[in-house]
Amino acid sequence: MAQVSSVSSEQSPTAKSIVLRISRFNPEHDESSQFMEFNVKYEKWTTVLEAILDVKKHFDHSVAVRYSCRQATCGSCGMIINGKPRLACFTKISELDSNVITVEPMNNFPVIRDLAVKFEKLFDTHQKIKPYLIRDDTEIESDEKEFLQSPEEVEQYIQFANCIKCGLCNSACPTMATDSSFVGPQALAQAYRYVADSRDKGKDSRLKIIDDSHGIWRCHFAGSCSQVCPKGVDPAMGIQLLRGYMLGFRS
Amino acid sequence: MKIHYGTALAAVALVAVHILMRLTMGYAESLEYENVLANYKFVPYAIMLELILVLLAVHGFNGLRVILLELKQGRLYEKAVSYGCLAAMIGLIAYGSRTIIMTNMGMV
Numbered sequence: 001m002a003q004v005s006s007v008s009s010e011q012s013p014t015a016k017s018i019v020l021r022i023s024r025f026n027p028e029h030d031e032s033s034q035f036m037e038f039n040v041k042y043e044k045w046t047t048v049l050e051a052i053l054d055v056k057k058h059f060d061h062s063v064a065v066r067y068s069c070r071q072a073t074c075g076s077c078g079m080i081i082n083g084k085p086r087l088a089c090f091t092k093i094s095e096l097d098s099n100v101i102t103v104e105p106m107n108n109f110p111v112i113r114d115l116a117v118k119f120e121k122l123f124d125t126h127q128k129i130k131p132y133l134i135r136d137d138t139e140i141e142s143d144e145k146e147f148l149q150s151p152e153e154v155e156q157y158i159q160f161a162n163c164i165k166c167g168l169c170n171s172a173c174p175t176m177a178t179d180s181s182f183v184g185p186q187a188l189a190q191a192y193r194y195v196a197d198s199r200d201k202g203k204d205s206r207l208k209i210i211d212d213s214h215g216i217w218r219c220h221f222a223g224s225c226s227q228v229c230p231k232g233v234d235p236a237m238g239i240q241l242l243r244g245y246m247l248g249f250r251s
Numbered sequence: 252m253k254i255h256y257g258t259a260l261a262a263v264a265l266v267a268v269h270i271l272m273r274l275t276m277g278y279a280e281s282l283e284y285e286n287v288l289a290n291y292k293f294v295p296y297a298i299m300l301e302l303i304l305v306l307l308a309v310h311g312f313n314g315l316r317v318i319l320l321e322l323k324q325g326r327l328y329e330k331a332v333s334y335g336c337l338a339a340m341i342g343l344i345a346y347g348s349r350t351i352i353m354t355n356m357g358m359v
Contacts, residue, residue, distance in 0.1 A: 179321045213320060213329070217252035247253065 015041040018093055020051050022063055023104040026113050033111075035102070036060070042093045048101060049077050049088035052115070064114035072230055075166030079115050080104040085168040085228045106171035122167045125187040129209055131194060134202025153198040160193035160238055162231040169225035169235050181214035185225035188216055189235035192242045207246055216242060255317075258310040265303045272296070291354035304347040312340040 020040045025033035038059055040051045049067055056063050065088070067077040072090040081091050081103055093101060109117035169185040176182050191210050195203045210216045216239060225235040244250040272290075273281045280286065291297050316336040320329055353359050 175321070179324065181324045211252075214324070217255075217317075218321065247256070 015043055017041045018051075018098070019100045020055060021100060021102040022052065022055065022114065023102075024063070024114050025105070025111055027111055033104070036063075044092070044094040046093050047089055048079075048081055048086075048091045048093060048096075048103060051093060051101070052088060052103065064112065064116045066116045073164060075164035078106050078117075078166040078168045078171065080106060080171070085171040087166060087168070087230045090230050106167060108171050108173065108176040109167060117167075119165075119167060122165065122170060122184070122186060125183050126165060126190060128183070129187050129191040129194075129206055130202055131190050133194065133197065133200045134205065135199070136201065147199040149198055156198070157193045157196040159233055160189050160196075160235075163190060163193070163233050164231055166230065168228045168230065169233075172224035172228040174222050174224065175218050175220055179214060179218055182218050183210060183215050185219070185235035185239065188219065188242060189225075189233060189238040191216075192238035195242060195245055203245065207242075210242070211246060216246065255310060255313050258306045258313075262303060262306040262310060265299055265306065268299065269303060288354055288359065291351055292357075294355070297351050297355050301348060301351055304351075305344055308340045308343045308347075312336040312343075 017039050020038045021035045022038070023033045024030075024036050038055045040054055042051060047070075049065075049070060052063065052065050053067075056065070065077065065079075067089060068074040069076070070089045072087050075087070077088040078085060079088055080086075081088065082096055082098060082101060085106055088103070103115060105111045105115050105117050109119070109122070111117055163186065165186065167186065169189070170176050173182075173185050176184055188210060191206050194200050195206055219236075219239045221236060221240065223236045226233070226237065229235065241250065275281075276286070290300070313336070316332055319332045319336075
């Protein structure tokens with residue numbers, strides 16, 4: 001199934017070229033994935049997503065890839081690029097420093113087709129940890145102001161609020177590779193985000209949810225989740241801080 | 252999982268005491284038949300050995316259970332692993348306690 005083609009679109013003379021290897025797999029009729037190779041020209045600003053879209057435009061429109069915003073905000077285009085989970089729209093070909101770029105679907109997710117994976121489990125576990133503020137007084141009285149927070153209180157959780165649910169952390173997690181029931185670093189980091197929020201009153205119910213046999217204690221603190229996050233979130237640290245709550249070191 | 256951390260910390264403390272007690276004489280000498288029997292017959296020390304047995308059995312089999320649960324998932328499998336490890340833990344504690352009690356009561 002492998003083939004080598006060349007994109008001869010109208011590129012500037014400064015364009016260099018790379019070999020883009022795209023993993024092709026359709027679970028409906030393929031037994032295993034195979035790579036298709038394409039020669040793609042690129043500029044120093046060309047992203048991996050743009051190269052894939054070039055291939056779709058010029059060679060094979062059937063390459064399946066999920067994308068939307070193209071600016072690392074929607075979290076749709078996560079994939080394994082040269083062995084590491086990254087956002088395709090946030091990864092420039094020039095920064096990979098390689099003449100061969102291999103793109104594969106994210107690990108630890110069921111493949112829909114080619115580079116597109118199912119996100120149902122990610123969203124289910126995210127929803128499971130109640131990703132919203134829990135309070136008894138949901139209605140603000142007319143003479144009250146917003147729930148004010150000091151900068152220090154915001155600092156406790158703000159980096160975790162940057163999560164875009166791209167699933168790269170779950171893809172990099174070695175525990176997720178072996179334990180299909182593990183709640184995952186994304187959901188755990190979000191659990192910390194709300195537990196550490198001074199406005200939230202749902203700490204006990206959240207801690208109960210993650211304190212099960214496939215919950216927070218399954219994390220081996222490999223730290224790969226934090227290494228791959230494109231938004232600078234540190235799920236591994238969040239999990240450790242959350243353990244502090246579980247063990248009574250934090251309140 | 253808190254029980255896993257708790258048993259580990261307690262076992263480290265008690266095993267340290269156990270090793271220190273062994274160092275009061277030569278290692279080979281401490282394992283001689285009469286010396287081992289004397290240890291079991293000294294009630295405070297026998298209680299400490301019993302505690303170490305319980306702590307290490309709980310910690311070890313819970314650790315094994317966690318490893319096995321991580322290898323494979325499934326309701327039936329997880330139940331079998333959990334109850335299997337619990338049974339093995341109780342069996343080991345019962346067997347070890349039997350040795351300590353029999354020796355302490357002069358039945359050996």
